[in-house]
Amino acid sequence: DQQVxxxxxxxxxxxxxxxxxxxxxxxxxxxxxxxxxxxxAEGPTFLISISSxxxxxxxxxxxxxxxxxxxxxxxHIVPSQPGDSAxxxxxxxxxxxxxxxxxxxxxxxxx
Amino acid sequence: xxxxxxxxxxxVTETGTPVTLRCHQTENHRYMYWYRQDPGHGLRLIHxxxxxxxxxxxxxxxxxxxxxxxTEDFLLTLESATSSQTSVYFCAVQGxxxxxxxxxxxxxxxxx
Numbered sequence: 516d517q518q519v520x521x522x523x524x525x526x527x528x529x530x531x532x533x534x535x536x537x538x539x540x541x542x543x544x545x546x547x548x549x550x551x552x553x554x555x556a557e558g559p560t561f562l563i564s565i566s567s568x569x570x571x572x573x574x575x576x577x578x579x580x581x582x583x584x585x586x587x588x589x590x591h592i593v594p595s596q597p598g599d600s601a602x603x604x605x606x607x608x609x610x611x612x613x614x615x616x617x618x619x620x621x622x623x624x625x626x
Numbered sequence: 627x628x629x630x631x632x633x634x635x636x637x638v639t640e641t642g643t644p645v646t647l648r649c650h651q652t653e654n655h656r657y658m659y660w661y662r663q664d665p666g667h668g669l670r671l672i673h674x675x676x677x678x679x680x681x682x683x684x685x686x687x688x689x690x691x692x693x694x695x696x697t698e699d700f701l702l703t704l705e706s707a708t709s710s711q712t713s714v715y716f717c718a719v720q721g722x723x724x725x726x727x728x729x730x731x732x733x734x735x736x737x738x
Contacts, residue, residue, distance in 0.1 A: 519668075521668075549726055551726075556731075556732075557731055557732070558630075558716055558718075558729030558730050558731050558732055559669070559716070559729050560729070561726035561727070561728070564726060604668055604669060606669075613659065613671055613674055613684065614659075614671075614727060615671075616661075616668045616669040616670070617668050618666060618667060618668040619668050
């Protein structure tokens with residue numbers, strides 16, 4: 516049972532435009548959500564997070580939105596840059612316990 | 627950077643042989659995790675540790691065991707390797723920014 520789902524395996528976006536990556540979850544007990552970025556042959560690196568008491572968190576070009584009623588979160592990257600091309604994983608946890616990851620979305624930024 | 631080193635980085639082994647992967651950290655983090663990454667499955671938790679000699683199973687623990695005799699080392703053992711265990715294995719520690727994990731660079735394991 517996939518508790519965290521990323522339904523788009525891949526996404527292509529023109530450089531300078533907005534990239535929107537989506538994630539859905541089923542477990543209403545999750546209270547902390549994170550996005551990780553992964554380049555080939557490297558480990559995932561932390562990008563941005565959001566607590567369930569918030570609905571938005573920004574860090575530079577990256578913004579995460581959380582819609583608890585829809586059990587949906589999204590990552591917005593604006594403007595998109597070539598270095599943003601990577602695989603993005605969303606993840607969720609309850610009470611700072613072990614993270615549950617989605618299947619990932621491969622983002623390609625087209626110059 | 628939490629100073630995480632995974633070894634080996636690459637390994638090819640034969641079906642039925644035991645294999646041990648090592649995760650070493652230098653910053654005394656209490657929590658350590660082993661994940662495997664497979665296409666279409668993302669990252670799945672194998673085992674985790676909350677401290678020395680304190681470990682528990684994740685969602686895909688069958689065929690794997692772990693040990694943590696020192697804070698800095700978390701070992702993952704494939705008791706009798708199978709082709710379905712061909713994967714990329716990542717170790718992570720609890721720490722860094724917020725509740726996020728810091729991952730090692732991974733071990734690519736091929737079972738032939």
